[in-house]
Every structure is written in C-alpha cells, then in structure tokens.
Amino acid sequence: MKQTFQISILILSLIFALPCLAGGNDFAMQVTQANLHYQNKQYEEAAKAYEALIAEGYKNGHLYYNLGNAYYRLGQMGASILNYTRAKSLIPRDKDLEANLKSAYQETSDHLEGKESILLFWLDNFNQVEIVHALVVAGILFWLTMIARLFFRAAAWDIARNTTLCLLLFTTISAGAKYYWDTNNPTAVVLAKTIDVKSAPGADGITLFQLHEGAVASIAEEKDDWYKIELPDDKKGWVKKDAIGI
Amino acid sequence: MLLFIILLCLASTSLADDIGMRATVDKTEATVEDTINLSVTVSGTQNSPQPRLPPMPDFRVQSAGTSSSVQIINTKMSSSVTFSYRLTPLKTGAFVISPITLAIDGKTYSTEPITLQIKDASVAPTGQSAPVFAQISVSNDKPYVNEQISLTLKLFRRVDLKNINLNIANDGFRKEDLGKEKEYDQVVNGVGYHVHELSFALFPAKPGTLEIPPAVLDLDILTRTERRPSRDPFAHFFDDSFLFGGRMQAEHKTLRTNPLTVRVQPLPEAGKPANFSNLVGKFSISADLGKEEVEAGDSATLTVTISGKGNVKDIPEPAPDLQAAFKVYPDQPEFTQEIEGNKIAGRKIFKFALVPVHAGSAAVPSVPLAYFDPEQRKYITVSTKPLAIKVTSGKEQLKVVGADPADKKSEPKTIKVVGRDILPIHTRISDFGDLRFTTTRAILYTGGIIFPPLLYLAAAYYTAYKRRLKYDVAYSRNRNAYKLARKRLDTIVSSYSTNTKDFARELSKILREYIGDKTNLQGTAFTPLEMEEKLRERNYREDLIQSVSNLLEKCESLQYAPMQVNDNTTKTLLDESSDILETIEKQI
Numbered sequence: 001m002k003q004t005f006q007i008s009i010l011i012l013s014l015i016f017a018l019p020c021l022a023g024g025n026d027f028a029m030q031v032t033q034a035n036l037h038y039q040n041k042q043y044e045e046a047a048k049a050y051e052a053l054i055a056e057g058y059k060n061g062h063l064y065y066n067l068g069n070a071y072y073r074l075g076q077m078g079a080s081i082l083n084y085t086r087a088k089s090l091i092p093r094d095k096d097l098e099a100n101l102k103s104a105y106q107e108t109s110d111h112l113e114g115k116e117s118i119l120l121f122w123l124d125n126f127n128q129v130e131i132v133h134a135l136v137v138a139g140i141l142f143w144l145t146m147i148a149r150l151f152f153r154a155a156a157w158d159i160a161r162n163t164t165l166c167l168l169l170f171t172t173i174s175a176g177a178k179y180y181w182d183t184n185n186p187t188a189v190v191l192a193k194t195i196d197v198k199s200a201p202g203a204d205g206i207t208l209f210q211l212h213e214g215a216v217a218s219i220a221e222e223k224d225d226w227y228k229i230e231l232p233d234d235k236k237g238w239v240k241k242d243a244i245g246i
Numbered sequence: 247m248l249l250f251i252i253l254l255c256l257a258s259t260s261l262a263d264d265i266g267m268r269a270t271v272d273k274t275e276a277t278v279e280d281t282i283n284l285s286v287t288v289s290g291t292q293n294s295p296q297p298r299l300p301p302m303p304d305f306r307v308q309s310a311g312t313s314s315s316v317q318i319i320n321t322k323m324s325s326s327v328t329f330s331y332r333l334t335p336l337k338t339g340a341f342v343i344s345p346i347t348l349a350i351d352g353k354t355y356s357t358e359p360i361t362l363q364i365k366d367a368s369v370a371p372t373g374q375s376a377p378v379f380a381q382i383s384v385s386n387d388k389p390y391v392n393e394q395i396s397l398t399l400k401l402f403r404r405v406d407l408k409n410i411n412l413n414i415a416n417d418g419f420r421k422e423d424l425g426k427e428k429e430y431d432q433v434v435n436g437v438g439y440h441v442h443e444l445s446f447a448l449f450p451a452k453p454g455t456l457e458i459p460p461a462v463l464d465l466d467i468l469t470r471t472e473r474r475p476s477r478d479p480f481a482h483f484f485d486d487s488f489l490f491g492g493r494m495q496a497e498h499k500t501l502r503t504n505p506l507t508v509r510v511q512p513l514p515e516a517g518k519p520a521n522f523s524n525l526v527g528k529f530s531i532s533a534d535l536g537k538e539e540v541e542a543g544d545s546a547t548l549t550v551t552i553s554g555k556g557n558v559k560d561i562p563e564p565a566p567d568l569q570a571a572f573k574v575y576p577d578q579p580e581f582t583q584e585i586e587g588n589k590i591a592g593r594k595i596f597k598f599a600l601v602p603v604h605a606g607s608a609a610v611p612s613v614p615l616a617y618f619d620p621e622q623r624k625y626i627t628v629s630t631k632p633l634a635i636k637v638t639s640g641k642e643q644l645k646v647v648g649a650d651p652a653d654k655k656s657e658p659k660t661i662k663v664v665g666r667d668i669l670p671i672h673t674r675i676s677d678f679g680d681l682r683f684t685t686t687r688a689i690l691y692t693g694g695i696i697f698p699p700l701l702y703l704a705a706a707y708y709t710a711y712k713r714r715l716k717y718d719v720a721y722s723r724n725r726n727a728y729k730l731a732r733k734r735l736d737t738i739v740s741s742y743s744t745n746t747k748d749f750a751r752e753l754s755k756i757l758r759e760y761i762g763d764k765t766n767l768q769g770t771a772f773t774p775l776e777m778e779e780k781l782r783e784r785n786y787r788e789d790l791i792q793s794v795s796n797l798l799e800k801c802e803s804l805q806y807a808p809m810q811v812n813d814n815t816t817k818t819l820l821d822e823s824s825d826i827l828e829t830i831e832k833q834i
Contacts, residue, residue, distance in 0.1 A: 027678065027680065028675045028678060031675065031678045032673075032675065035671060035673050038671050039671075057682060058680050058682070059680055059681045059682045060677075060678050060679060060680060060681055061681075062672040062677045062678055063678060065671070065672055066671040066672060069668055069670070069671045070671075072668050073668075090681060096669040096670075096672070099668070099669055100668040100669055103666050103667070103668050104668070106666060107666075127681075129681055132691060135695075136691060136694040136695060139694065139695055139698055140694060140698050142698075143698030143699055143701065143702045144698065146702050147701065147702050147705045150702075150705050150706055150709045151705075151709065
C-alpha cells in the first residue's frame with residue numbers, strides 16, 4: 001500500500017515538474033536575448049526572435065505575451081491581439097495579459113472582443129494542460145480511494161470514493177468541454193488594416209461589411225482559402241484566409 | 247303555555263280582517279334644525295310589508311327601524327307593527343305628507359295626510375339661547391383667484407352632544423385642513439357656551455361669485471330625563487346616571503349654518519410677468535451650489551429653495567438657463583407643507599446635478615420667481631443671486647451620467663485614465679517552460695490514467711486471494727501444500743540422511759500430507775488405495791497417480807523391510823518426490 005502511494009506521488013511530481021524539465025538551456029538563452037531586444041526598444045528584432053522560437057515549436061504563454069507586447073509597440077494591433085489571445089489559452093489567469101489585451105482592444109476601431117463561454121465559465125480560467133492534470137489527479141485519487149475501500153471497510157471511505165468520483169466526472173466533463181470548445185470555436189483576429197467581409201467565398205461575393213485590424217471573430221466554416229466568420233452580434237460573412245490569424 | 251299558543255293562532259286568524267293603519271308625527275311645528283319622527287303603525291298583523299312612502303322632496307328621509315308589539319288585554323289580543331322614519335326639513339314653509347299606502351292581501355290601506363309647519367331656526371322663539379347652534383365665517387370675502395382664505399366653523403353648545411357628523415361642500419374651491427379643532431368658552435348674549443372651532447383653508451379656483459353652501463351638522467343632543475319622585479328610600483342608590491345610562495335621552499338634530507357668498511376677484515392683467523404661474527401669496531427663492539470649484543466631468547449640486555405662504559402646492563419647477571455651460575440632471579423635488587397661524591406655508595426644494603461642459607468659470611444665472619401679492623395688490627418678481635463656479639480641467643474629460651449628486655461624497659472617486667500603455671514583458675526565465683505535448687508527456691498522462699486502475703485490479707485480486715485463504719480452508723491448504731512440502735523436503739536431507747528408515751517414514755509423511763492438503767483430506771492415515779481414489783476424483787493424470795503410489799510403496803518397503811541402502815537411494819527418492827510434486831503443481 002505504502003509503496004503504491006509513493007509511486008503515485010512520484011508520477012504526480014513528474015507530471016508537474018515537466019514544464020521545467022523540458023525547457024532547455026538553449027531556449028532560455030534565446031528568450032533572454034529576445035527580451036533584451038525588447039527592453040532596448042528594438043521591437044522588430046524582439047518580435048522576430050520570439051516568432052523564431054514559436055516557429056521552432058516552443059509553446060509558452062509568456063512567450064506569446066511578450067510577442068504580443070512587441071507587436072503592440074510596433075503598432076500592429078492585429079498581431080498583438082492574436083498573440084495575446086494565444087497567450088490567454090496558455091496563461092489564462094495572468095493579470096498583466098488581461099490588462100494589455102484590454103489596452104489593445106481599446107486601440108482597435110471595431111472594438112470587437114473575443115467571447116467567453118458562459119455555461120462552463122471556469123474553463124476560461126484554466127489552460128488545457130491544467131485541466132488534463134486535474135483529470136489525471138482526480139483519476140489517481142479516485143482509484144486510490146477505490147483501493148483503500150478494498151482494505152478498509154469504513155463508511156468514510158465510501159464517502160471519499162463518491163466525492164472523488166464526482167471530482168473525476170467533473171474533470172472529465174471539463175476536459176471534454178475544453179477540448180470541444182478549443183477545437184470548434186477557433187478565434188480569428190483580423191491582421192490586415194481593413195478587410196472586406198463577403199457574402200460568399202470567392203471573388204463573386206458581395207461585400208457585406210468591413211472589419212479593421214484587431215477585430216475578433218469566431219470561425220464557423222472553412223472552404224478553400226476562405227473562412228466563414230461570425231461576429232458576436234450574429235453578423236456572418238466570408239473572409240480570405242491570409243487576412244486573418246488564428 | 248299551550249293555551250297561549252292556541253290563543254295566538256286564534257288571534258292571528260280571527261283578527262286578520264281587522265287591519266288598521268295610521269301615521270303619526272311627534273310634532274307638526276318644527277324648525278329646520280329639528281327632526282320630525284314619523285311613525286307608521288299597522289295594527290292587526292305581525293308581518294306587514296314596508297309601507298310605500300309618498301315622495302317628499304322637501305325632507306331628507308331616513309329609516310329609523312321597525313318595531314312590533316303584541317298586547318293581550320282581557321283575552322283580547324292586538325298586534326301591531328310600527329315603522330319609524332326620521333324627517334329632516336330642508337326648507338321652511340307648510341308641507342303636507344300625502345297618504346301613505348300599503349297593500350296587504352290585495353287590499354290597500356292608507357293613512358290620513360299630515361300637515362307640517364317648518365319655520366326658520368333664526369325666528370325660533372329660543373333665539374340665541376338655543377342649546378346648540380353653529381356658524382361659519384370667512385377671513386376675506388373678496389379674495390383673488392388662488393389666494394388663501396380661511397373658513398372657520400364654530401359650534402356653540404351648552405349641552406352634551408354625541409355622534410357629531412360634519413359635512414361641508416366645497417365646490418369651486420380647493421380645501422385644506424388648518425390644524426386641529428380648538429375648544430374654548432365664550433359668552434353670547436349673557437349665556438355661556440362651549441365653542442368648538444374648526445378652520446379650513448380655501449383656495450378659490452376661478453373668479454366670480456362663489457357661494458359656500460351651508461355646512462350641515464348632524465348631532466344628537468343628550469338630555470337628562472327628570473327624576474321621578476320616589477318614595478322608595480333606596481331608589482337614589484340606583485339613580486346613578488353613570489352606572490345606569492338609561493337616564494340619558496338623545497335627541498337628534500340637524501344644524502345648518504348660514505350660507506356665505508364670496509366674490510372672487512380675477513388677478514389683474516396689468517403688469518403680469520411672462521413667467522407668472524398662478525402663485526399667489528408671499529414667497530422667497532434662494533439658490534446654493536455645494537462647492538465653488540469642480541473638476542470638468544465631475545458634478546456640482548444646485549439647490550433652489552422656494553418657500554412662502556400661499557398656494558405652495560402650485561410652486562412651479564424653476565428652469566434655470568444652464569444648458570450652455572452644464573449638462574443638467576434634475577432630481578425629484580422635496581415638498582414640505584406646514585401651517586403657520588391660519589395660513590398654509592410650505593417649501594419646495596429642487597436639486598439639479600450640474601456637470602460642467604467646459605473648463606474655466608461657469609456662471610449659474612439668477613433664477614426668477616414671479617408671484618402675486620394680494621396684500622400689496624401687485625405682481626412681485628424675486629430671484630436668486632447669480633452664482634459662479636470654477637471648473638478646473640480634469641486631465642481626461644469623462645461624462646458622468648446619472649451620478650446621484652446627493653451621495654457624491656460617500657462614493658469613491660473614479661480613477662481617471664491618464665494615458666494608455668501596456669504592462670512590461672515577462673522576463674522570469676522559470677516561467678518559460680515548454681508546454682508542448684511531447685511523447686514523454688503523453689506517456690506519463692496515459693500512465694497516470696491507466697496505472698491506477700491496474701493497481702486497483704491488482705489490489706482487488708490480492709484482497710480476493712487473501713480472503714479466500716482466510717475463509718476457504720481447502721483452498722488455503724491446496725495453495726500452501728507445495729510450499730510446505732518443499733520446505734520439509736529441504737530439511738529432511740540434512741536431518742535424516744544417516745537413518746534410512748526414519749527418512750523413508752518422514753518422506754512418506756510429507757507426501758501423504760501434501761496429497762491430503764491438495765485434496766483436502768484430514769490427517770495422514772489414509773491408505774494408498776484411498777489416496778488413488780481421491781486423486782482420480784480430482785481428475786489427476788493416471789500415470790501421475792501411479793507414480794505417486796509407487797513412490798509411497800517404495801517408502802513403505804524401506805520402512806518395514808530395509809533393503810540395501812546407500813546414499814543414492816535417498817537421493818533418488820528425494821528427486822523422484824520433487825518431480826512428482828512439481829508435476830502435480832503444474833497440472834493444476
């Protein structure tokens with residue numbers, strides 16, 4: 001029994017320690033270099049360095065946040081909002097990010113902000129990794145209480161088992177909902193200064209309305225190199241893929 | 247009792263034809279202040295319908311109840327129903343009450359007509375020394391439109407009254423109470439009266455001659471009935487009117503006051519200010535700004551107070567001309583009304599939240615108020631002092647919408663946005679871990695999800711096994727048989743290597759106990775034949791059974807008929823038994 005517990009603890013600590021372990025020294029060096037560019041007001045170099053790291057495949061909320069800052073300084077609100085939005089899915093509870101994203105929204109001319117899920121509101125406050133961790137921990141706790149029930153036949157263990165079962169169901173539903181939400185509601189940010197939103201994909205569509213840099217919409221459909229976007233007020237239309245970022 | 251009922255029945259049948267009807271009044275001469283009691287008695291029946299009264303437009307008719315009586319005098323029985331009415335004269339003169347008709351069983355009965363003389367109360371012989379009388383007066387019979395006049399009603403009495411009910415019509419006026427009733431004593435023509443005085447404020451609504459109709463007072467005069475001289479020496483014990491209230495008698499009376507005429511004058515057209523709004527009386531106006539300095543975007547409160555005497559309810563909302571310099575948000579006005587002497591006074595407080603539009607100095611111009619002073623007979627315009635407020639420029643002009651100026655102080659000040667900038671980048675290197683979904687991560691997650699249930703299965707299997715060992719003896723013996731036998735075989739070599747006889751016995755015992763454990767047989771004293779049977783029952787291979795019995799037989803023969811023994815013999819036996827044990831274990 002004791003051994004099992006120790007193994008579980010070992011696994012848990014491994015999972016949580018992972019982000020620290022994975023970041024190599026080289027990566028840290030490059031980040032420091034990019035940050036230095038930013039602090040020396042060489043925003044273009046900083047942005048390039050951050051972009052290079054992202055292109056290498058590094059995934060980190062603070063990296064996106066810093067890139068968003070660099071684009072903000074360069075006056076590219078579309079790219080700034082896009083990177084802040086990406087950062088938000090990784091570091092959702094960061095207060096600096098919240099403030100800067102708000103400032104960036106203020107700078108746009110359409111003032112269209114990304115919508116938040118209302119029903120499962122807590123999902124916006126956790127990133128995917130955290131929710132998976134919660135799911136794994138809840139699973140381990142559940143099975144541990146199940147095992148404990150085999151050895152100790154006290155009513156308290158039944159209560160513990162039911163509690164952890166609820167926890168497990170809750171985290172499972174949350175994880176499923178988070179995955180569904182993130183894959184089915186991709187957020188699009190307008191990167192071009194102005195784009196025409198058309199009634200149909202292709203050149204023969206009529207321009208319905210215009211969106212400006214930094215406007216946030218959600219993508220409903222994809223066809224060739226066109227996206228069908230939806231605005232919070234239910235306006236819909238088709239835009240060219242190259243004018244927006246996801 | 248029975249006789250009485252029979253008599254009653256007889257009476258009601260025999261006297262049914264004998265119906266009579268008469269009408270009486272308690273007096274035929276009365277004043278307009280009196281009430282006349284009219285009684286209609288229907289005799290000869292117990293259940294008469296209501297008689298139909300002729301129309302009497304000159305009287306107010308009130309029903310005063312029905313009473314019935316049965317009288318038996320010397321076996322002669324009479325029954326009657328009396329309907330009582332109370333007539334209140336409305337006019338003076340001579341009136342005739344036409345016959346009152348009643349239809350019973352298809353026959354119509356009627357009463358004699360009654361002539362009544364109604365005189366004016368003022369010519370009543372009693373004059374001013376009447377027990378009770380009332381009068382009204384007005385403070386001013388030539389008021390202007392909307393000027394307040396007071397109407398005073400005085401009730402003079404020198405008797406006890408109860409059930410006083412006052413009714414004053416007020417057509418063409420707005421009436422308001424002027425405080426509580428006053429009571430004092432006054433001597434009129436040498437007669438002492440107790441006076442109740444009640445005042446009302448009247449505001450005439452339109453010019454012209456207006457008649458204040460007489461106030462009507464319904465009341466009961468309480469009079470003490472004369473005490474009858476009694477010879478009973480104890481009578482005075484019970485002659486306490488307080489304890490035995492029956493000695494007081496009430497007489498209903500309706501008092502009507504003198505009508506009054508008021509000539510209402512229109513307000514003069516000459517010199518009427520443009521912003522005059524029917525305010526008549528004496529008024530004053532004042533204005534106040536809470537502070538002298540305000541930040542642009544912040545709000546100041548302008549308080550305009552209008553107070554005075556007169557038709558205070560009609561005080562209009564002032565309209566200060568502020569649109570150029572401020573955004574104006576008016577508040578609900580506060581209104582209080584009070585009575586000062588015999589005048590209605592009051593105050594209306596208007597509050598405006600002012601939000602300056604520009605920085606610099608903003609002026610609140612004087613607010614005028616026009617009213618008509620009936621004492622000076624002219625229009626007067628009063629106005630507030632002009633006020634100024636310094637508007638300091640806020641760094642950012644914000645619109646304050648709907649902010650309540652009243653509790654401005656308690657509110658925390660909103661933070662003004664000076665400029666917009668973003669917060670700096672994050673530089674703590676430990677934050678920059680890679681969150682990529684790597685293979686190791688995937689393996690760990692999968693492990694984390696799959697490992698605990700596997701662990702559970704293992705634990706479940708383990709506990710189930712433990713439980714079986716604990717509760718299932720056969721199973722437990724079966725499971726432990728090999729372990730036990732193996733152990734004993736290992737020790738046997740060192741202990742009995744010298745003594746072949748003992749060795750053979752011990753080996754035979756180990757084997758038989760092993761088989762016993764395996765097959766759950768008690769003890770070791772079973773024959774090879776018995777054992778073969780048991781093994782066969784449990785579906786052991788035939789060759790295995792044979793080798794087991796061969797081995798056992800060998801041991802037996804070694805025990806009882808020692809042959810040539812050498813080291814090899816024991817060794818072969820031991821190896822043989824080990825093989826058998828392993829084969830049996832494998833077969834399961």
